[in-house]
Amino acid sequence: MTNPLYWTILVGMAVLMLEQGLPVHSQGDSLADNKVMDNITVRQGETLILRCAQGDIVTHTAWLNRSSILYAGDEKWSVDPRVSLVTLNQEEFTIKIENVEMTDEGQYVCAVQTSSRPTTTVIHVLVQVPPKILDLSRDIVVNEGSNVTLTCQAIGKPEPFISWKRISSSGDLATDDDYLEIPFISRQRAGTYECTAVNDIDTDTQTVDITVNYAPTVSDGRDVGVTPGQRGVLECEADAVPEADFEWYKDDRRISNGLDGIEIVSTGSLSRLTFFNVSDGDYGNYTCVAINKLGSSYTSFLMYVVIEPTSSTLLQGPRAVQDGSGSAMGVHLHTCLFIVAFLPFLMKF
Structure with missing residues (x-):
């Protein structure tokens, strides 16, 4: 089987020779002085430089890529605007390809016709491509x-x-x-x-x-003691995605926002039930329910009354405690002495 590279070179040389009126090699002829150079590695987007040494007396020269002729002497055959001539003289024939693409990878041939015989130089170009994520x-x-x-x-x-x-x-x-x-x-x-x-x-x-x-998970409720007439706040926190909606209940009755001096403010994972002026009817058990489309969770609170100490209780309280404890201790002491005194008498029986 004929080597495709051989045919590529042969066709390219035939074109050059026909243009100049030179005899064309037959299929059986060999193209002498074939040289294979090392691979050239270039990154996508960079500029590729292809150099070919001339030497001797050069009559015709060309750069080929697979079956395409890029340059024949100083005449550009390629329609690719990225390809251009750099140097063409007796010593060197150099072209360049700018903004290299993956399709530029492959074998390139520099075909030179001297006064004696044709020579070829083969270069294999490897194009490296940076990674690009396409399917994510x-x-x-x-x-x-x-x-x-x-x-x-x-x-x-x-x-x-x-x-x-x-x-x-x-x-x-x-x-x-x-x-x-x-x-x-x-x-x-x-x-x-x-x-x-x-x-x-x-x-x-x-x-x-x-x-x-x-589904929501609600933190345990914390009971709150409030003095009548003061401000009281119950806080309910829920961990949920999507964020939970909150509902508040006193016993079995749902609490409406803004009713009877009550405010409910829910932001993100936290809901606050605020009493601006706690009255006797506000004390008792409360329930917070957190709900989203996957389920619900609840927790309970107790709001209880706290009596603030007055000035009289502050003065009398400690004295009363002291007196009460002293009396109790005295009674206890007398009881013990009575038992000790009658214990020998009781043992006779």
Whole structure:
């Protein structure tokens, strides 16, 4: 089977020779002095320089890419505006290709016709491509307990290495794969996940947000003591995604906001029930209920009366306690002496 490169060179040389009226080699003829140079590696977007040494007495010269002639002498055959002539003299024939693309990779041939015989120089161009993430999962919202699969696929040359990690204080590594599997996801695994594609050229990084919905969990209620006529506040805090709606009840009756000097303010995870002037009817048991589309939770409070001490109770209270305790101690002492005195008499019986 005929080498395709041989035909490429042969066609290119034939074109040059026909233009100049020179005899064309037959298919059986060999093209002498073929030289294979080392590979040239260039990054995508850079400029590729292709040099060919002339030497001897050169009559015709050309640069070819696969089956296309780029330049024949100083005449440009390529329609690609990125290709241009740099140097053409007796010693050197150099062209350049700007903003190299992946399609520019392959074999390039410098064909030179001297006064004696043709020579060729073959260069293989390798194009390196930085990684680029093309297929990435979108931000998702799931319910707690669902199975989650994230996808991250990238192109590049060399082939990029893919890794996932969850962005957190610990930066814990998730997996080294195109796919990240999270079975029975919990609320603790919610957050931002980062996909990284890396090769020898560069790195590409993109993120995916996972929101995990779960039913409310309400913190234990804290009982509050309030003096009549003073301001009283009950606070209810709920952990939930999406954020919970709050309802307040006194016994079995739902409390309406703004009724009888009562205000309910709910912001985010916290709800406050405020009494601006507590009266006797306000004391009792209260219930806070937190609700979202996945469920509900509640907690109870007791608002009880607190009597502020007056100046008279402050003066009399300690003395009364002291007197009361002294009397009790005296009675206790007399009782003990009575038992000790009659104990020998009782033992005779």
